[in-house]
Amino acid sequence: MEDSPQDFCSLQTSDWSFAAMEPKTARDKIMTAASHLFCNHGFAATGIDTILTRAGTAKATLYHHFKSKEDLIAAVLEAEGNTWRNWFFGRLAAVEGPARTRMLAVFDVLEDWFSDPGFYGCPFINAVAEFDTGNDAVRKAAEKHKEHILTWLKAQAIELKVPDVTETARSFAVLLDGAIVAAQHTRDPSFARTAKHMAEHHLDAVQKA
Amino acid sequence: MEDSPQDFCSLQTSDWSFAAMEPKTARDKIMTAASHLFCNHGFAATGIDTILTRAGTAKATLYHHFKSKEDLIAAVLEAEGNTWRNWFFGRLAAVEGPARTRMLAVFDVLEDWFSDPGFYGCPFINAVAEFDTGNDAVRKAAEKHKEHILTWLKAQAIELKVPDVTETARSFAVLLDGAIVAAQHTRDPSFARTAKHMAEHHLDAVQKA
DNA sequence: GCAACAATAGACAGAGCTGTCTTGTTTTTT
DNA sequence: AAAAAACAAGACAGCTCTGTCTATTGTTGC
Numbered sequence: 500m501e502d503s504p505q506d507f508c509s510l511q512t513s514d515w516s517f518a519a520m521e522p523k524t525a526r527d528k529i530m531t532a533a534s535h536l537f538c539n540h541g542f543a544a545t546g547i548d549t550i551l552t553r554a555g556t557a558k559a560t561l562y563h564h565f566k567s568k569e570d571l572i573a574a575v576l577e578a579e580g581n582t583w584r585n586w587f588f589g590r591l592a593a594v595e596g597p598a599r600t601r602m603l604a605v606f607d608v609l610e611d612w613f614s615d616p617g618f619y620g621c622p623f624i625n626a627v628a629e630f631d632t633g634n635d636a637v638r639k640a641a642e643k644h645k646e647h648i649l650t651w652l653k654a655q656a657i658e659l660k661v662p663d664v665t666e667t668a669r670s671f672a673v674l675l676d677g678a679i680v681a682a683q684h685t686r687d688p689s690f691a692r693t694a695k696h697m698a699e700h701h702l703d704a705v706q707k708a
Numbered sequence: 709m710e711d712s713p714q715d716f717c718s719l720q721t722s723d724w725s726f727a728a729m730e731p732k733t734a735r736d737k738i739m740t741a742a743s744h745l746f747c748n749h750g751f752a753a754t755g756i757d758t759i760l761t762r763a764g765t766a767k768a769t770l771y772h773h774f775k776s777k778e779d780l781i782a783a784v785l786e787a788e789g790n791t792w793r794n795w796f797f798g799r800l801a802a803v804e805g806p807a808r809t810r811m812l813a814v815f816d817v818l819e820d821w822f823s824d825p826g827f828y829g830c831p832f833i834n835a836v837a838e839f840d841t842g843n844d845a846v847r848k849a850a851e852k853h854k855e856h857i858l859t860w861l862k863a864q865a866i867e868l869k870v871p872d873v874t875e876t877a878r879s880f881a882v883l884l885d886g887a888i889v890a891a892q893h894t895r896d897p898s899f900a901r902t903a904k905h906m907a908e909h910h911l912d913a914v915q916k917a
Numbered sequence: 918g919c920a921a922c923a924a925t926a927g928a929c930a931g932a933g934c935t936g937t938c939t940t941g942t943t944t945t946t947t
Numbered sequence: 948a949a950a951a952a953a954c955a956a957g958a959c960a961g962c963t964c965t966g967t968c969t970a971t972t973g974t975t976g977c
Contacts (some may be wrong), residue, residue, distance in 0.1 A: 500871055521752055524940065525954060541838045543752035546934060557955045581757045619840050628837035629750045631828050669902045671889075676888025681878075684836055684850055697910050704909040734924060755964060766925045806952065 513615045515586040517578040526564045528554040534575050536618045542572055542629055569636070572626075576640045579622045584647055587612075591651075598658035599702060605671065606695035609678055613688035620683035624676065648672065661705050670701050714827060722824045724795040726787040735773045737763040743784050751781055751838055763796035778845070781835075785849045788831045796821075800860075800888045814880065815904035818887055822897035829892035833885065837868055857881065870914050879910050 513519045518534035520527070532554035536545040539687070547568060551558055565571040586606060594604040612618060623641035630637045654670035661667045678694040681687070722728045727743035732917070741763035745754040756777060760767055774780040803813040821827060828834070832850035838867060839846045861877035870876045887903035890896075 523841060528873070538759065539840055540842050541752055541840070543750060544842065547936085558936085558957080560954055563953075568935070611724040617905060624889055624893075625837035625840070628834035629753075629827060630752065631748055631834070633749050633753065638893075645893060666902065669899065670906055673886035673890050673899060673903050673906070674882065675886070676889040677882035677884070680833055680885040680889055681882050684833075685849075686940080690878065690882060694761075694882050696875075697879055697906055700913040701906050703913065703937085708840075756966085767927085767966085769924055770969085772923075777965070793948080 500641055504540075510523065511695075513617050515583050515612055515615070516617065517575070517582040519617075520582070525554075525556045525560050528556055528565065529561050529571070530575060531560075533571055535581060537572065537575055538625065539624055542626065569634070573640065576626060576637065578624060580640070580644045582649075584644075588651060598655050601661065601699055602652070602655040602671070602702075603695060605675070606691045606698065609675070609682075609694070610688050613682040613691055615649035618682070620628050621676075621679050624679065645672065648675070659702070659706070661702070663705070667701070667705060671698060674698055709761040722826050724792050724821055724824070725826070726791040726864055727782070728826075728851075729791070734763075734765045734769050736779070737765055738770050738773065739784060739787055743788060746781065746784055747788075747831050747834065751835065759787050778843070781843075782849065785831060785835060785846065789849070789853045789856075792831075793800070793853075796862060807864050810906055811861070811864040811868065811880070811911075812904060815887065815900045815907060818884070818891075818903070819897050819900035823859075827891070830885075830888050833888065840865055854881065857884070868911070870911070872914070876910070876914060880907060883907055 516538075518538065520531060521687065527552065533545070533550045535552060536550055547558070547561065550571075551561060561571070565574060590608045590611075591601055591604055594601045623644045626634075626637045627641050628676050649668050649672060652671045653664050656664040656667040659667075674694040676696055678690045681690040681693075725743065725747075727740050727747065729740060738759060742754070745759055745762060746796070756770065757899045760770060761779075770780070774783060778866040799817045799820075800810055800813055803810045832853045834848045835843075836850045858877050858881060862873050862878045865873040868876075883903040883906055887899045890899040890902075
């Protein structure tokens with residue numbers, strides 16, 4: 500269970516996670532520690548004291564910034580979502596070429612994500628898996644995250660002039676989730692390429708029609 | 709948090725879960741209760757006493773049959789896996805027609821699963837999401853489950869004479885995971901059909917080559 | 918009938934959990 | 948320099964958790 504901060508600090512290159520940012524204020528230190536622990540050991544399994552020890556802060560400080568553990572979980576999820584989406588969409592915005600190329604580049608960026616030694620799957624998928632019916636705030640946060648991704652996908656699909664924009668976005672969403680879970684379970688980043696091939700097949704099929 | 713057994717008993721028609729079997733021995737009663745609670749509220753969040761109350765058994769009985777909570781979790785996962793695979797592959801074995809039809813029928817059966825009001829996602833995906841690096845036995849159990857599915861998929865792919873059996877099986881696995889997660893998050897069973905369309909596109913693409 | 922087993926009921930220990938509170942110190946702002 | 952905010956350190960209450968243990972009651976096989 501002991502989880503040395505060292506092996507994590509060696510991953511500081513990973514810029515897709517809030518937990519990789521070097522914290523300045525005590526609030527950031529708490530968020531960073533909580534982010535890492537929640538994502539690697541689960542939300543329920545991570546105690547407040549463990550977070551405090553890792554963050555090197557006092558308990559009163561935590562409860563000064565967050566009114567409860569649930570509140571902290573919500574804050575961590577939101578921060579992780581923001582950081583990840585900035586990273587992900589930023590990478591994609593830099594892709595040159597037509598919409599099809601950019602849309603398929605999704606899976607190249609995914610593969611980079613999967614290849615990071617600190618990859619632990621999608622925090623939202625993991626959170627919903629843990630709480631399921633228990634925590635509605637978590638479900639809503641995950642929903643919002645997925646909505647952001649769907650919106651981006653739809654914008655690309657419109658540019659691509661596919662016949663059914665919504666269905667293409669949904670298809671890509673399924674491939675995204677599937678690749679994430681497969682890569683998380685097997686620790687094999689190449690599932691991103693498997694998903695990419697299917698995305699190509701899908702676009703070929705709907706565009707030639 | 710209270711979780712009336714009634715609303716669950718109304719789902720006793722769902723035969724894909726161990727938790728839907730009517731228990732006879734005390735051991736079964738514990739397994740059934742644990743199965744339901746673990747899958748609906750998470751593993752860490754479910755206490756032993758909660759399981760005992762639901763099962764209506766004594767604590768000593770639980771620790772007579774299982775040496776620890778971890779042991780119980782392992783047993784529940786194995787039972788859930790067996791029950792689910794029997795149901796899933798049983799349904800598929802009953803499908804008439806060529807291998808392609810049977811392989812695509814995977815997603816029809818999935819949609820039935822997703823449509824069950826008691827659907828909570830895949831226990832193995834949820835378990836790995838919750839424990840991640842924490843519990844190796846859980847990872848191994850999930851691996852074994854995925855291996856069973858991949859084996860079945862490969863057998864179909866061989867019958868279908870696709871050029872790359874392994875890659876087709878991997879592709880279907882990604883679609884499976886993706887559909888499960890998407891359906892779990894949105895509670896929209898039609899993601900199974902989205903996945904099915906992509907599976908068709910994939911088979912079309914690799915078979916015409 | 919009797920021995921072996923399975924199950925019940927519940928007290929109990931030891932630990933961990935969340936969250937509150939106090940007291941003092943450091944940092945920032947004005 | 949003075950006032951205000953942020954933080955550290957840790958005791959504490961109240962609860963829940965896992966797992967053990969004792970004492971007792973059914974149930975089954977021989």
